[in-house]
Amino acid sequence: MKNHVANLVAGLTEQGHQVFVAGGQTDVDWRGANLPLSANPIQFWSCTYILSSLITELAPDVVHFHGALAALLALTVPKDRGSVWIYTAHNFPAGVTSCLCRSSQLTKKMDRVIAVSKSLATALIAQGIPEEKITVVYNGIDLGRFKPQPFDVFLRTPLFLSIGRLVPEKGFTFLLEAMAQVKAIGWPHVRLVIVGDGPSRSQLENLARRLNIAAAVEFVGHKTEPGRLLEEAFALVTPSVREGLGLVNIEAMAMGRPVISTWAGGIPEVVVHGGTGLLVPPKMPGALAMAMMFLLQYPEIAKQLGMAASERAHSHFSAAATTSSTLRVYREALKA
Numbered sequence: 320m321k322n323h324v325a326n327l328v329a330g331l332t333e334q335g336h337q338v339f340v341a342g343g344q345t346d347v348d349w350r351g352a353n354l355p356l357s358a359n360p361i362q363f364w365s366c367t368y369i370l371s372s373l374i375t376e377l378a379p380d381v382v383h384f385h386g387a388l389a390a391l392l393a394l395t396v397p398k399d400r401g402s403v404w405i406y407t408a409h410n411f412p413a414g415v416t417s418c419l420c421r422s423s424q425l426t427k428k429m430d431r432v433i434a435v436s437k438s439l440a441t442a443l444i445a446q447g448i449p450e451e452k453i454t455v456v457y458n459g460i461d462l463g464r465f466k467p468q469p470f471d472v473f474l475r476t477p478l479f480l481s482i483g484r485l486v487p488e489k490g491f492t493f494l495l496e497a498m499a500q501v502k503a504i505g506w507p508h509v510r511l512v513i514v515g516d517g518p519s520r521s522q523l524e525n526l527a528r529r530l531n532i533a534a535a536v537e538f539v540g541h542k543t544e545p546g547r548l549l550e551e552a553f554a555l556v557t558p559s560v561r562e563g564l565g566l567v568n569i570e571a572m573a574m575g576r577p578v579i580s581t582w583a584g585g586i587p588e589v590v591v592h593g594g595t596g597l598l599v600p601p602k603m604p605g606a607l608a609m610a611m612m613f614l615l616q617y618p619e620i621a622k623q624l625g626m627a628a629s630e631r632a633h634s635h636f637s638a639a640a641t642t643s644s645t646l647r648v649y650r651e652a653l654k655a
Contacts, residue, residue, distance in 0.1 A: 320386055320409050322566060323435075323458050323641075330642030341373055356388055367395045374399055381405060381649050384429075394424050403652040407433040407456075410563040411442050411584060426452070430652040433645065435564040436585025454648050457588070458566050459641035460573060460632075467575030467629040468550045469622060477615055478510045480552035480576075482545055482567045483559070485517030490558035490581070492526060496604035497558070499530040501611050509535065509615065511556075512548060516541045549574045554614055554621060559583050560601045565590075569636045572596075572628035577621050579610045589636070595628035 324340065331338050340351030352373060356366050370392060374382060383405045384390050390406045398404060406429045425448075432453045434440035440453050479498070483489040491513065498511050513523070513536065520538060527533045542548065545567075549555070555571035555578045562584040569589055571578055578596035580586045592598040597613065599606035614621040 322460075323407075323409070324385055326459065326461055326638040327642055327645060329461075330638055331646070334642070334646070339373070339377055339379070341370060356392060358388065363392070364395075366392055371396050374402070378402070380653060383407065385409065390425060390429070393428055398428055403430040403649070404428055405431050405433060405648060405652065407435065408439055408443055408563070409435055411439060411561050430655070431648050433648060436588050438585045438588065439563050454644075456641060456644040456648065457636060458564050458569065459636045459638040460566065460569050461638050462573055462633055464546065465549075465570055465573035465632070467573070467626065469575060469625070476508050476510060477506070477553040478512060478551055479554055479556050479579075479611060480512050480514065480545075480548055480571070481556045481558070482514040482542075483557065485513075485515050485519040485523060487519060488559065488561045489515075490560045490601060491519065491523050493602055493604040493607060494556055494558040495523060495526050495530060495532065495536065497556075497607035497611060498536065499532050500604065500608035501615075502532060502535060504608070504612065506612065506615055509611075511536045512552075513538050514540070514542050514545055514548060545570070546574070549576060552576055554579055554596075554611070554625075556580070556607065556611065557586070558601070558607055559586065562586050564588070568596075569632050572625075573632035573636075575625040575629040577614060577624035577628060579607065579614070591627075591631065594624070595631050596624055 328338050328340060341354040342351065343355065354366050354369055355362050357363065379402050382402050384393050385407050386409055393404065432443065432448055433456045434443055434453055435458050437455050440455050443453060444450050481494055485491060501509055524538060527536045549571055555576050557565060557568055557580045559581055560583060564585040568578050568580060568586065572595055578590045580590050580596060580598055581601040582598050583601045587598060590596045590598060597610040599610050
């Protein structure tokens with residue numbers, strides 16, 4: 320979400336729009352204020368007063384909320400009739416998010432809702448958001464940061480890369496089980512690097528030890544710039560159980576890497592099965608292992624998938640296109 324906002328801010332600023340960001344502290348150089356938004360009740364309610372004061376002071380044309388927690392905050396802040404409010408849903412509604420989507424107050428307050436995939440839009444409609452308020456705007460990336468780098472599997476030890484928050488819905492448990500199968504069936508030298516952090520990290524590290532693959536699996540924590548690791552990777556594996564779109568898949572594709580992922584959420588709208596990568600059902604480590612071994616056995620096919628992936632990423636998922644589509648939503652809401 321932070322990458323999405325950073326790209327959007329850069330694109331809007333480049334086109335001459337004034338942008339003010341209220342969010343968590345970040346190393347991105349933008350004009351804004353610290354808004355320590357969290358599920359902690361005390362911090363949450365302090366954010367209500369901060370945001371309300373900012374809206375009064377700035378008198379913005381558009382207030383754009385990103386993510387469910389920000390949308391929940393919107394329910395506590397008075398709406399100025401002079402501005403339009405936009406909500407971008409980045410992930411599927413669950414738990415409190417599901418209740419939020421059913422809230423009539425959210426529907427009343429938000430002039431438009433942006434979904435990052437068609438699959439997510441369908442889920443939002445099912446939860447009660449009016450279809451006429453929803454627009455699908457795919458996430459895009461700064462393509463200048465990702466240059467296709469062909470990988471020669473014969474010259475290096477094959478390295479699979481996986482990037483994401485270490486939480487259950489990202490499916491890393493199934494990836495570790497798949498990795499154990501790959502090594503047991505005949506690829507003893509293959510490696511796996513997992514980039515990211517989260518509450519499941521210690522559990523996953525323990526699982527790697529129990530599966531006797533700890534020596535082949537490296538947990539490197541959060542990386543703001545995973546480009547070097549993508550260069551070294553043979554393929555990206557994202558074993559998600561639930562996913563709004565999957566920005567990391569787009570980044571890997573732009574680097575010319577094939578993607579092994581799941582038929583979950585908006586992923587099939589990015590990764591073309593048999594065209595730019597391989598898709599398997601979620602929660603099936605055996606299927607993941609088969610896909611990984613297929614690419615290892617046929618490296619030329621992996622290279623072809625990677626080059627096709629790069630072409631698709633560069634033609635369909637640019638940050639400039641995301642900015643343009645988001646501006647269109649702003650203008651339509653303001654006009655209405």
